[in-house]
């Protein structure tokens with residue numbers, strides 16, 4: 001074993017990365033602006049022009065653990081599409097699921113193709129599970145911004161996260177799915193709820209932990225939902241039917257689309273946005289989530305290499321190719337124990353950089369840390385804003401998404417930062433959603449069925 005040295009990133013690199021490290025004052029300003037945006041989303045007079053929409057979900061009752069029955073769930077919203085069969089019984093559940101790919105040509109094709117594909121996958125799964133002849137209730141997790149007109153009616157406002165299917169924006173996605181099912185004619189399904197993955201995550205965690213009142217996703221995209229008092233949701237029209245609370249899907253990924261975050265956006269953020277399929281949109285999400293994090297790191301590394309600060313000024317074609325530095329690399333590089341660089345070396349070799357020195361490894365790791373820490377801090381500003389707004393003594397945040405799940409330090413970075421930013425009378429904890437939002441979708445469907453009866 002060689003002597004382990006704890007080298008520091010070179011000062012020129014640290015200096016240039018300073019813009020990626022936010023001061024306390026910047027964090028406070030982000031929080032103030034987000035709160036303002038949330039209030040605009042909730043207000044009846046300001047909602048239509050608001051950037052952070054705060055859609056009311058029509059989910060009002062959290063699970064109480066007595067939900068029972070057999071349910072289907074569909075989960076569409078990012079990298080994978082899943083179909084699930086869930087059986088709930090008292091404080092116990094069984095879940096079987098299958099993951100299907102959504103080919104790129106379908107992600108960018110017509111809405112009819114997309115919903116036919118979904119219905120096709122569902123029929124295949126139901127056949128395999130031998131439930132073709134049953135009419136099961138279904139919870140449809142559709143993780144894009146929806147204006148909900150009821151629990152089973154959601155109009156798509158816009159596509160995000162790499163999807164852009166024609167003929168869907170402005171339409172009710174439940175109806176589009178029902179139409180596709182009718183076109184096939186071989187399966188019957190009772191769609192009892194459409195929801196966002198943040199809602200699914202919150203419900204899934206709340207089933208186990210009754211303090212769970214915020215759902216957070218840091219996966220392909222980033223978004224959060226929380227339990228709001230009905231009186232603060234000026235657009236909620238089901239007033240006679242209420243528990244006094246409503247889940248609000250913030251769609252905070254759009255925060256900054258009016259320039260509110262320009263004071264903390266960097267050149268790298270502007271490049272990521274420029275080459276995305278939705279320029280000018282989802283600017284907050286683009287600074288945080290898995291779809292963009294690797295590319296942000298790559299852009300920093302590309303610039304530093306071209307300036308001669310890395311790899312003796314000699315990069316590689318792969319390092320200079322858009323999308324070639326995966327977000328999972330960030331997790332892997334930061335998983336190297338301090339003073340060791342095995343993952344970093346392997347990843348650089350994968351990118352055809354075989355001439356990196358130990359100082360380069362340290363510098364590359366430092367860049368990864370700056371980008372992932374900034375993401376964790378932005379998410380923390382958001383969660384602290386919600387906690388302060390809710391002003392409850394103790395709240396559990398249910399979290400899902402591969403960035404939170406697999407990044408080795410994301411949880412600790414968030415714990416530390418939120419503690420700094422939250423009011424002193426509030427305590428919180430962060431809970432990983434073990435079972436994805438599938439169970440949450442079944443729970444929303446179950447609560448809906450119970451209320452229907």
Ligand SMILES: Nc1ncnc2c1ncn2[C@@H]1O[C@H](COP(=O)(O)OP(=O)(O)OP(=O)(O)O)[C@@H](O)[C@H]1O
Nearest residue numbers: 077078079219220221290291327328331401402406
């Ligand atoms: N080990 C990892 N560390 C960090 N990020 C990762 C890792 N593996 C995959 N990712 C990133 O996570 C994203 C996928 O997240 P996830 O698996 O939570 O998908 P999803 O549920 O489809 O997304 P969403 O919930 O936002 O709709 C991808 O952008 C990918 O780059």
